[in-house]
Amino acid sequence: MGVKFKDITNPEPIEMKELEGKILTVDASNVIYKFLSSMRQTDGTPLRDLNGHITSHLNGIMFQTSTLIEKDIKPVYVFDGKAPDLKKETQEERINIKKESEKKYLEAKEVGDVVAARKYAARTTHLNKEIIKSSKKLLDLMGIPYVQARTEGEAQASYMVSQNDAWAVVSQDYDCLQFGATRMIRNLKLSKSNSKNLELISLEKTLKELNLTREQLVDVAMLVGTDFNKGVYGIGAKKGIKLIHKYGTLEKALESLNETMEVDAELIREIFLNPNVVHNYTIEFKRPKKSQLLDFLCGEHDFDEKRTISAIKKLQAKTAQSSLEDWF
Template sequence: MGNADLRQLAVIEETPFADLEGSVVAVDAHNWLYKYLTTTVQWTSEDVYTTSDGTEVANLVGVVQGLPKFFEHDLTPVFVWDGGVTELKDEEIAERREQRESYEEQLEEAREAGDAIEAARLEARTQRLTDTIHETTRELFDLLDVPQVEAPAEGEAQAAHMARVDDAVDYAGSDDYDCLLLGAPVTLRQLTSSGHPEVMDFDATLDEHDLTWEQLVDVGILCGTDFNPGIDGFGPKTALKAVHEHGDLWGVLEAEGEHVEYGDRIRELFLNPDVTDDYTVDTDVSPDVDAARAYVTDEWSVDADEVARGFERIEDAVAQTGLDQWT
């Protein structure tokens, strides 16, 4: 998820949707879907999205509630899925697993105590993107003709790359601050919130702090990333000052007598990530809303009332913008 402390350095401005109309956004699918999944679980009765055999597909509710925001504002989302997990991320994944197991134990205690509010909060925190969630989300996107791209590794890295080199893609879309370190020229944040999105500007951030891309990554490594825990005592401002004083990560580490394991590899993961140009994005979309509705409510037994408004919004947006304008 990146280090949220980087917000202290990032140049970010709230932007009206009107200024984004007609844009194509490469969306970090995992990041976007997880936000809607956890929100749905926290605020919706599980009866709404649980099949007769006990399979939970809260993701389908989240997708139907989340997609209209793009269509209503004439934005074309291209959802980018994670591929293989980077080896150096194993420790972070293990830590997340341990944290989730701890939440699961607390959840059971809350249920036994009859604390419904605490149970709902913990249910949201214990969510994971299961194979069923991945498969059903992809199928629903296909029925709605939403473009999808499979990344070879990290989805946010592929999204950042697409925004950087593909003239057809205007923004990366993610709340992950790693998009800044990955060089996404402009990243749309808060796409799952109720207000206007934020635009995080890469070049403006470099200019604001008189940094090169490499130095920005060095600041991130000193603070801590998904691939390393960072150096004790180094927040964004301390790291920025140190990089200015000593030139780069290696100069800072030498001056401080510190060491970052695999520091050179971590640097390369941001500057030269595993991405691909072998993809196609067809923005001439033709969503089959009736088929999508049947898939969600009939095949997966999601309460029709829970998704009715979402599908209505999609239909209204298609009628108002016209499919030929979803480009």
């Protein structure tokens, strides 16, 4: 979910063409979750093969990623590791929401309300070990690099951008700014009708416009509420900025409000400002393994062979070089 910073950022519109030749880190959990939520039958059931295995995520990864590659946009997927202990409460809340949505989905399905059934079914989406495992296998066969994060995938993806190993993070969550991503891309979709909504947010520009340091931005986030703390009731992003401008730090702002935090602020600062990330990752784009891709997608998961071959051709056309250096 991330921090609610929409009202204080000033994104710039950007065209897909401007992303050509650029490496983008992709929050894998975020993207795969969207594939699982949106790629469903009319009654809300996810796409499945003849053996009942869910394939919505494989469909999204294969066909949308191959289209990005065809456009000379180079995605690197970053997978979540173990979430920080402070995120436990947020995770429990999300589980409860999914349980409630599951109940409403079954009720809607029973009375034949297809629209409601699909809406609530999308909210029951969750990632499991099998979905992550099959996603990584598919990326390997496609020749698309991925990195396994130690903790938050967004932290790892943002770190790679901050080190200039990628140009921007693809994510919907503003947490990337707190994690230090110099650029983030929102609303990356492949249909022409949605290309107008593509947005670029610059960390440097955002901090300058808000007259904040990154450390102060993190303090504002804690006032508003993050995945690791609830925040102060009634404090939104704009009010949080005013408080930090006036008092300088979170602690002084809380004192002025006669409020306290239920968790140690330093622990949250550490998560955002000094995240536990992998430093020795490798980014290498390889040729797709055509025969193995066909066996995996068409043989094991009943994908349409003609459409799959078309996607493989897109991958082959842009991955003739074997290493990252050849892309520059």
